[in-house]
Amino acid sequence: MKRLFIVLVASFVLGLVGGVGPAWAGDLIPSPSDVGTTQTATQSNDGSNSASQSATSQPTVVSGPNVAIANSGDSCNPCGDGGGTTQNSGNTVDASTANNATQTNNQANGAGQTQTVDGGGSGNTSQSADQSNTGENTANQSATSEPVVVSGPNVAAFNSGDVNQNSGNTVDASSSNNATQSNNQSNGAGQSQTDSDGGCCHSGGDTSQSASQSNEGTNKADQSATSAPVVVSGGNYAVGNKSDVDQNSGNTVDASSSNTANQSNNQSNGAGQSQTAADNGHCCSSDSSTSQSADQSNSGTNEANQSAYSAPVVVSGPNVAIANGWGHDSCNPCGGSGGTVTQNSGNTVYAPSSNSATQTNNQSNGLGQTQTVNGSGGSCCSGTGDVTQEATQSNDAENTATQRAMSGGYVSSGGNYAFGNKGDVSQNSGNVVWAPSSNSATQTNNQSNGLGQTQTVNGSGWGCCSSTGDVTQSADQSNYGSNSADQSAYSAPVVESGPNVAVGNGWGHSPCNPCGGNGGTVNQNSGNVVYAPSSNSATQTNNQSNGLGQSQTVNGSGWGCCSNAGDVTQTASQSNDGENTANQTAYSAPVVESGKNAAFFNNGGVTQNSGNSVNAASTNTTTQGNNQSNNLGQSQTVNRGGCCAPRDCNPCNPCPPPPCEPKPCEPKPCPPPPCEPKPCEPNPCEPKTHQPKSNSGRGNLSETGTGTRQSNSSTLKNPHQGETGPGDHPTDDYDPGNSGSHNRGGD
Secondary structure, eight states: OHHHHHHHHHHHHHHHHHHHHHHHHHHHSOOGGGOOEEEEEEEEEEEEEEEEEEEEEOOEEEOOOEEEESOOOOTTOTTSOOOOEEEEOOOEEEOOEEEEEEEEEEEEEEEEEEEEEESOOSOOEEEEEEEEEEEEEEEEEEEEEOOEEEOOOEEEESOSSOEEEEOOOEEEOOEEEEEEEEEEEEEEEEEEEEEEOTTSOOOOOOEEEEEEEEEEEEEEEEEEEEEOOEEEOOOEEEESOSSOEEEEOOOEEEOOEEEEEEEEEEEEEEEEEEEEEEEOSSSOOOOOOEEEEEEEEEEEEEEEEEEEEEOOEEEOOOEEEESOSOOOOTTOTTSOOOOOEEEEOOOEEEOOEEEEEEEEEEEEEEEEEEEEEEEESSSOOOEEOOEEEEEEEEEEEEEEEEEEEEEOOEEEOOOEEEESOSSOEEEEOOOEEEOOEEEEEEEEEEEEEEEEEEEEEEOOOTTOOOEEOOEEEEEEEEEEEEEEEEEEEEEOOEEEOOOEEEESOSOOOBTTBTTSOOOOOEEEEOOOEEEOOEEEEEEEEEEEEEEEEEEEEEEOSOTTSOOEEOOEEEEEEEEEEEEEEEEEEEEEOOEEEOOOEEEESOSSOEEEEOOOEEEOOEEEEEEEEEEEEEEEEEEEEEEOOOOOOOOOOOTTSOOOOOOOOOOOOOOOOOOOOOOOOOOOOOOTTSOOOOOOOOOGGGOOGGGSSSSOSSSOOTTSBOGGGTOOSOOSSTTOOBOTTOOOTTOOTTO
């Protein structure tokens, strides 16, 4: 008894462990058939360049005076050259400012993915790749040149030799900004995915393959260039010198301001996707969705804000020559003693302002998608869920240029004065000023999308009705390009030339040729040459193209069954949007005034010019183009399968009988009415024949083969109703007398 009790307790414990153990394992350790398979790749690059540049040049330069009085030359050689006087108080100043920024982001992602899942189960199978590049370049540039340059005067009096005087300044006050910015971005992904049951029943998890590729590039340049020098030259004074006099107080000034921005985004995406989902065994698979998707996008932005300002102030001092060349050469009393005067107070000023922006976005997307979904291979009813293949490609590019160019300034030349000089006089107070303002913007967006899609969906094998979900193939391609240029050019310099005055020159007499003239020709120019046009130029282009090839094939069950398929859809959307905007303002309003030319009591001829030559043209030029194209090829084939009696189906998923197709009713003719017997009528033309005669002796009921023999028998022949005998029974005969129940023959 005790042993039996121990056995029962042990059996109970073992049973409890055996029941709890599998439940515990099932709760904590998942079944291999329930585990999903996932392959994921994420790649990203983020590059940023930022440059803040400021260049300022503000020197102050002042030169002192030069004074030369009563210099006699070489005392040991009284008959030699008297020894000239050369004076220079002009300054040479380089006050240029420049900023230069070169910024580049080179970014690339490459991914190769291969995923193979073999075996049944209910877990999901997914493969995904995410690639992104972000590049940003920013340049803030400011260049300012504002020198102050002043030269002192030159004074030469009672010197024995030639006099050369220069107080003009040479100043380079140019300011410039240069930014070169580029983003080179590319993504490449190759995906291969195969999901097969391997001959084992699987309950159908979803299968998905996706790729996301994006590039974002931004270039921004803020540029400001200012050139505003102040240049003043001192006067030149030559009095009572024995020989020729050459005087220059004109300044040479470069006050140009310029901004240059070269911006580009080179972006490309390339993806190849191959997806195969198949039930290769002979087992019923349940509904599962299959999806393949790709998203490719490029975004490029270029922005340039440019301001160029040139406004120099240039003033030249006067040139004064009085009573030069009147001394006598003791070693050559018959020779000329000089006295030719050359004076220049005109300034040469180069003060253009210019902005230049070249902006380019090169964007491309290339995608190849292949999707194959097969039902079961054998004689089993397979159910497939929705099958989706979709692709989205987009390019977004924007170029913006805001440009302001202004060239102004004030240029004034001092007067030239020549009195009582013995020789010829040449005077120039005219200025040469180059002060154009110009803006140039070249903006281009090159955008392209290329896509090839192939989708094949096959139902189950032979002899089974398959039920498939919706089958969808879609593609969306779009390009958006925008170019915007806002340009303003302003040129308004103020230019004034001083007067030229020549009085009483060339009247001296040569002791060796008292009747001959000693000079006195006067050439005077106070005219200015000013080039101050304003111009804007914008060239804007959008080149956009979409190319798409779609092939979709959907096959129902194999032969011998009607398939029940969902909706089959193939869609494509292609769009190009190009926009060019140019706002241009050109303004040219220089103020130019020439000084007076005055010549009195001179011995020789007089040539005077106070005319100005001014180019103040203002022009705007815009060239805009949108080149857009869409190219689409679509092929769609849907085969629903045949319809006949179902074949052998797997018992786990029995096949329903094929539905009968209704047929229209055909009209049938009505049957002919039944014929009624009619008695024959004698024909008098036919010869009479012998009629069968009744045997009245046999007409008794007792002699008939049927009946009770006590009433009429149904087997007797009645001649009154057209019956003829003998009957079927040997005793059946006529009953001419309609014998009754009395059973008497002969009646």
